[in-house]
Amino acid sequence: MTQAIQIEGLTKTYGDFIAVDSLSLNISRNSFVGFLGPNGAGKSTTIKMLTNLTVATSGKAFLNGIDVVKDPKTALSEVGAVVETPEFYPYLTPDKSLEYIAKLRGMKKDDIVVRTKEVLDLVKMSHEHDMKIGKFSKGMKQRVAIAQALMFDPSIIILDEPTSGLDPRGMVEVREILLDLKKRDLTIFMSSHLLNEVQGLCDSVAMMNHGKLLLNKSIDDLKKELEYTRIQVDTIKHIDEAARSHLSENPCVGGVEVSAANQIIIEFKGGPEDRNDLLRRIDSELKVTSFFEHGNPLEEMYMGLIKESR
Amino acid sequence: MTTREDTPSDIQQVCIVTRYEIEKHMQSRAFIGIMALVSLILVLLTVIRPILGLDFSSDSASFVSDYVSWVEILVLIGAVAFASGALSSEFEKRTGLLMFPQPIKRETYLIGKYLSALVVIGAALGVYYIVVAVLSLAITGGVPATIILSFGFAMLYTIAACAVAFLFSSILKTNTASIVAMVLVFMMVFSIVGALLSMSNVDPFFMPSNAAGAISYSLEDPYPVTSTTQMGQNMSTTNYVPSELGATLVLLGWAIGSLVVAVVAFKRRQF
Numbered sequence: 001m002t003q004a005i006q007i008e009g010l011t012k013t014y015g016d017f018i019a020v021d022s023l024s025l026n027i028s029r030n031s032f033v034g035f036l037g038p039n040g041a042g043k044s045t046t047i048k049m050l051t052n053l054t055v056a057t058s059g060k061a062f063l064n065g066i067d068v069v070k071d072p073k074t075a076l077s078e079v080g081a082v083v084e085t086p087e088f089y090p091y092l093t094p095d096k097s098l099e100y101i102a103k104l105r106g107m108k109k110d111d112i113v114v115r116t117k118e119v120l121d122l123v124k125m126s127h128e129h130d131m132k133i134g135k136f137s138k139g140m141k142q143r144v145a146i147a148q149a150l151m152f153d154p155s156i157i158i159l160d161e162p163t164s165g166l167d168p169r170g171m172v173e174v175r176e177i178l179l180d181l182k183k184r185d186l187t188i189f190m191s192s193h194l195l196n197e198v199q200g201l202c203d204s205v206a207m208m209n210h211g212k213l214l215l216n217k218s219i220d221d222l223k224k225e226l227e228y229t230r231i232q233v234d235t236i237k238h239i240d241e242a243a244r245s246h247l248s249e250n251p252c253v254g255g256v257e258v259s260a261a262n263q264i265i266i267e268f269k270g271g272p273e274d275r276n277d278l279l280r281r282i283d284s285e286l287k288v289t290s291f292f293e294h295g296n297p298l299e300e301m302y303m304g305l306i307k308e309s310r
Numbered sequence: 311m312t313t314r315e316d317t318p319s320d321i322q323q324v325c326i327v328t329r330y331e332i333e334k335h336m337q338s339r340a341f342i343g344i345m346a347l348v349s350l351i352l353v354l355l356t357v358i359r360p361i362l363g364l365d366f367s368s369d370s371a372s373f374v375s376d377y378v379s380w381v382e383i384l385v386l387i388g389a390v391a392f393a394s395g396a397l398s399s400e401f402e403k404r405t406g407l408l409m410f411p412q413p414i415k416r417e418t419y420l421i422g423k424y425l426s427a428l429v430v431i432g433a434a435l436g437v438y439y440i441v442v443a444v445l446s447l448a449i450t451g452g453v454p455a456t457i458i459l460s461f462g463f464a465m466l467y468t469i470a471a472c473a474v475a476f477l478f479s480s481i482l483k484t485n486t487a488s489i490v491a492m493v494l495v496f497m498m499v500f501s502i503v504g505a506l507l508s509m510s511n512v513d514p515f516f517m518p519s520n521a522a523g524a525i526s527y528s529l530e531d532p533y534p535v536t537s538t539t540q541m542g543q544n545m546s547t548t549n550y551v552p553s554e555l556g557a558t559l560v561l562l563g564w565a566i567g568s569l570v571v572a573v574v575a576f577k578r579r580q581f
Contacts (some may be wrong), residue, residue: 051411053581066314077314077413083581086407091337092330100330104323104412106316145408158411 003062004029004156004187005050010059012045012211019045021211022059027189029155032182034198034205035191038306042211043191044084047160050189051081063156077105080149081158085142085165090134094125094144097133098151105152119147123177139170146177157181159190163197175201199298207305214305223297228254228267231275232294235262236287243285252278265294320418327414327422328429335430340391344431347387348438351380356445370446371454371529377442378457378529381464382522384438385471386496388431393475394492395485396423397576402484406581416577420476424569427472428465435464459528463557467522470561471496473568474518480575513550518564520550524557 005027012020020042027033037043048054050061052072061068068075088097095116102112120126123143133141142162149157162178163171178201181188192198198205204218217225237243239258247256247266252274254267268275279291318326335341355377359366367373397420400406409419439461443453474495478488500519507514513536514520527534538548552560 048581053407053410055578055580073317073413073415074314075413076411077317079411081411083407083411084404087404088408089334089405091334096330096333100326101408101412103326103330104318104414106318148408 002029003027004031004064005189006060006062006065007046007050008060008062010046010049010061011057012042012049012054013057018211020049020056023208023211023213025206025213025216027187027206029187030185031204032178032188032202033190034202035189035208036193036195036198036205036302037191037208037214041209043208044160045211046208047081047083047158047189047191050158051079051083052076053083078154079156079158080152080154081160082142082145082149082162083158083160085138086145088133088136088141088144091132093130093132094120094147095129097144098148101148102151107152115151115153119150120144122150122180123147124173139166142166142170142174143177146174150181154186156187156189159188161192162190163192163194171197195296195299195302199296205298207302209306215301219298222301226297226300228269229297230294230300231266231268231278232259232290232292233264233266233282233286233288234290235264235282236289237285238262239264239286246285247282250278250281262289314413317413320415323414323418324422324425327419328425331423331426332429335392335426341430341434344384344388344391344434345437348384348434348441351384352377352438352441352445355380366449368450370450370452371456371531373446373450374442374454374457374460375526375529377438377445378460378464378526381435381438381460381525382467382519384435385431385464385468385522386492388434388468389427389471389475390489390492392427392430393424393472394479394488396427396476397479397572397579398482398485398488399479401579401581410581417573420480420573420576424472424476427475428468431468431472432465435461435468439464454529454531456529456531459554460525463522463524463528463561466558466561466565467518467525470518470521470564470568473565473572476572477568477575480572480579508548508550511548515550515552515556516560516563518561521552521557521560524552524554527551528554 003026007023007025010020010023011018023046035043045054049056050063050068052068056069063075063079066075098116098119099112102115107115117126120129123146125140125143125147128136128140133144146162163174166174175197182201190202199219202219205215205222206213207215238261244256244258244264247253252268252270254269257265259265268278279288282288400409439457443457446453475488475492478491482488482491496519500517504514504517504520533554534551536548536551538546540546
């Protein structure tokens with residue numbers, strides 16, 4: 001089996017409510033997949049079924065070829081996970097907590113000492129290695145949680161909103177860790193609400209709503225599929241109606257929105273030459289001070305798909 | 311990287327969980343609390359009697375019996391402190407989000423936690439019995455051999471009480487609910503039902519609180535038997551004494567039954 005994660009018809013129901021509805025999804029080895037969807041879409045339930053926190057009503061989910069529904073112990077042996085914001089035992093230190101988890105996974109004593117230092121350095125928690133976790137902030141606990149997921153050098157990492165609840169600095173630090181992990185031979189499956197984060201980190205995205213998979217594509221393919229790119233242009237000259245309608249006549253322009261006296265948002269379709277031509281024309285008429293892509297293609301795709309699936 | 315071949319066996323994992331859970335308990339406030347309680351009972355029983363001008367019994371079994379009468383309450387407090395929240399807290403305090411995605415079966419985790427609770431309560435009881443034995447030797451000049459049997463029954467009662475606490479903890483949502491259930495069942499329900507059965511001349515042999523009477527009875531030599539006292543012409547009261555074998559079987563029965571239900575409930579419980 002070449003897939004790192006293979007989900008086949010996975011379903012979870014709570015009474016009459018279908019949280020995950022016959023979900024099928026394959027995730028290749030060494031890929032970084034973002035898992036998107038609005039609140040209640042079924043992302044967390046899917047991740048909980050993959051990590052033995054919730055039992056599937058039906059279907060199969062294979063981690064490295066082993067069905068986690070039937071044999072969670074073996075299936076999770078090479079998987080590191082951070083689900084939501086897990087809590088640690090407050091009386092234990094990061095050293096002791098990591099040692100506990102490493103022992104459960106069969107790591108040897110010498111390896112535990114070396115690896116504990118490495119992963120705590122990576123998540124910037126080495127100074128707090130012997131402090132009781134009960135005194136830590138949410139962000140610090142989240143970093144230790146990431147450290148425990150990396151402790152045994154897993155082949156698959158499953159993350160459920162890893163930057164949720166962190167302050168901006170904590171979010172940046174966790175993103176840096178994830179970028180570093182991306183360079184390694186790892187499969188990362190990460191749910192997130194932050195589309196910029198997913199676009200910046202992931203190779204591809206899987207999107208779900210109402211328990212069903214809506215999309216599973218690479219970020220590059222998504223960008224190609226979007227008909228228009230939104231470009232924000234700031235100018236020195238005031239943008240009047242005549243200038244706006246003149247711009248609208250350009251065949252590469254799908255629409256023009258005047259967002260401020262000296263700012264327009266253009267829906268643009270075309271190649272680099274067309275873009276350059278458009279920039280020159282606006283500059284000659286209105287004197288351009290800045291010209292850049294506005295918004296996030298993933299966000300546009302997301303909003304479109306979620307609206308359709310309502 | 312660790313592989314699936316490196317993952318320890320279930321038995322090895324039970325030992326790992328037990329070891330780290332004991333370490334966790336030892337650093338908790340609950341452990342300080344129970345050791346403080348052990349010390350308080352020992353100090354009060356040893357100091358107050360002379361202050362009130364009362365003599366200690368010269369018979370070592372009778373001397374030890376005064377102290378052992380507090381063991382049942384110590385066991386229940388220990389079970390509440392170390393077992394009542396053992397499973398529910400994994401969900402309520404979200405530590406399960408960290409532990410359940412590890413490659414370990416839920417039943418393995420439960421058994422490790424259960425054994426750690428037994429070891430910690432056993433250690434507190436052990437200290438209590440050792441100090442009582444030393445006091446008995448110092449004050450009466452001897453230690454009854456039956457104190458070992460009494461400690462054995464105290465441990466059996468711990469095994470049963472912790473199993474029932476784990477049962478509540480596997481079913482109820484919060485620590486508080488399992489603690490309240492444990493206190494209500496052991497301190498009220500079992501006492502009331504036991505008393506009503508005795509009044510109706512029904513032997514409450516199956517009640518764990520009745521079987522726990524063996525902790526004190528075992529100090530007596532010979533071991534007492536059930537006796538009926540005539541009170542007037544048409545009234546009598548019966549003091550139902552559990553036999554040693556009966557008490558052992560009842561306590562083990564409660565322990566096994568409760569643990570089986572706890573394992574099933576814990577395995578089915580979800581985040």
